[in-house]
Amino acid sequence: MLQVSIGVSTLLFIIALNNYRLGKGTSPSSILSLAAFSIGPMFLMMFLPIAILQAIILAMLTVVCSMRRSTVKSFATLAIFGSVLPYLVIGWLTYRQMADALERFPYESMVERLPTPRKLPGKESATAEKSELAALESTLGENRHYGSRTWALESLHERTLDMFLMQPGFGVARMSDMSIRALEPAATEPTPAQPGTPPSEFLSAADLTLIPTPTQGDDPVGPLSSMHRDGVIDFVGLPNFGFFKDRQHVSGFLAHRFTRTPSAGKQWKLRTLDLIGLVVHDEPVAYVSENLPRMDELRKAPKRTLDAFELKGLEALRNGQDLFVREAAAGQRVLGAIRCARQCVDCHDAERGRLLGAFSYTFTRNGP
Ligand code: HEC
Known part of the structure; x- marks a missing residue:
């Protein structure tokens, strides 16, 4: 122009x-x-x-x-x-x-913030349920298309002069917009608080004797799977990835965080949702927080060790299972895998399918 x-x-x-x-x-x-x-x-x-x-x-x-x-x-x-x-x-x-x-929106390095995951015991990536991973990847979609925030951030750093000359002051034509406004992250809801406190029996050693969820019949895992997948998608927030050039140069990244409370249908009421992290610390940790997981809060949050249910569940996830569900009279507990999708590979420096963490949910039964 x-x-x-x-x-x-x-x-x-x-x-x-x-x-x-x-x-x-x-x-x-x-x-x-x-x-x-x-x-x-x-x-x-x-x-x-x-x-x-x-x-x-x-x-x-x-x-x-x-x-x-x-x-x-x-x-x-x-x-x-x-x-x-x-x-x-x-x-x-x-x-x-x-x-x-x-x-x-300067270039930031992810190197100190995000250690490369160590090789862990288990066959996690080899046997990871690829169909669930593929579903996650296709729902996540792409963020680098023309006009997207990622594309604008890339233009800012990699095509600075072009972007300068395309600013409206020098003239505006149809299809020539490289707006500075496109750099802004979309306004989102603040992270909701944990919906409740965990029912105490879930934390006792009796956890492991909880009845295994029946998997035959009317597929009780279906709504849980989609709830968990939606939760992962909300937590990572694709538009928040910003522009990734390499691990030393990431612009406009916003830390992962929930923006809404997941819902598993009428039957179950979510009480707590904790993130189990497998990347940032040497050992798996469960973060303790008043709000649903948001990484900028969790970085400073207290941590607890995993309880018996979570340890057993993690083993199942490492062996390729995507959801580990146990039910008792009062409610149920669920551990859902957070795996490295195609869109996460570069930043996390981990192979596709690698287990990066898990969400640990507790539910009580709704209504009578
Ligand atoms: C642009 C970089 C980037 C991308 C892309 C990215 N992450 Fe992350 N992720 C981070 C950073 C950085 C942290 C560490 C916490 C922090 O500093 O915010 C992190 C932390 C996490 C954690 C918590 C790990 C722990 O030990 O506490 C999980 C789980 C996670 N990411 C999952 C994912 C998944 C799944 C994807 C892809 C769908 C993804 N991330 C994509 C940068 C990224």
Whole structure:
């Protein structure tokens, strides 16, 4: 768009100078032609703020110089200055905006924040249920398409000059938007609090004697699977990944966090949802928090060791199971695998299918 602006500016300058030279500077036809050439591109779906600003300056100069009977030469000098001025002003304002954006979304390194997962015992990636992983990957989708936040962040760092020149100040045309606004993360709900306290019997050593969930019949695992998958998708939040260049250069990443309370249908009421992390610490840890998991809070949160149900469940997840469910009269407990999907591989530096963590849920029965 800058080229179009420069073209139109040159034309405006020639028109103003020519009219002044012919002594017709302040005639209605002269003013009209300046207006027509600066506003005219709008009919071609282009808006050129620089040209409009320049046309106003040139019209004012023409009036002042005509009144003072200035020579053509001094008019020309002032007109050159008046034509360049809008570029300087809009260039400076746009430069400030871009510099601000670079300061707000700098490249950050994930290396210290996110250790490469160590090899753990178990056959986790080999036997991981690939169908669940594939379902997660296809629901997560892609975030690098034209116009997305990731694409805007990539433009900011990797095509800075292009993005600078595509800012609206230099002219707006259809399909040429590389908006700075697209860098902003979407506004989301704050992370909800834990819905309740765990029923005490779930934490006792009796956990392991809970009755295994029946898997035949009307597939009790179905709604739990989709609840868990939706939970993982909400927690990681694809648009929050930002732009990943390499592990030292990630821009606009927002830490994983829940934005809504998962629901497993009418039958069950969620009481607690804890994250079990397998990446950040040497040993698996369960984070203790007042809110549903959000990493910026969990980094400083107290940790507890896994209880018997979770230890047993983790073993099952490591051996390829995706959900480990145990039921008792009062409710049920569920451990759901969080595996490394295709979209997580680069940042987590882990192979696809690797277990990165688990959500540990407790439910009580709803109603009578
Ligand atoms: C752009 C980088 C990035 C991407 C992409 C990413 N993560 Fe993370 N993830 C992190 C960081 C960094 C942490 C460590 C916590 C922190 O500093 O916010 C983390 C932590 C986690 C944890 C907690 C680990 C622990 O031990 O506490 C889990 C689980 C997790 N990520 C799962 C995923 C999954 C699943 C995906 C893909 C769907 C994913 N992440 C994609 C950066 C990323």
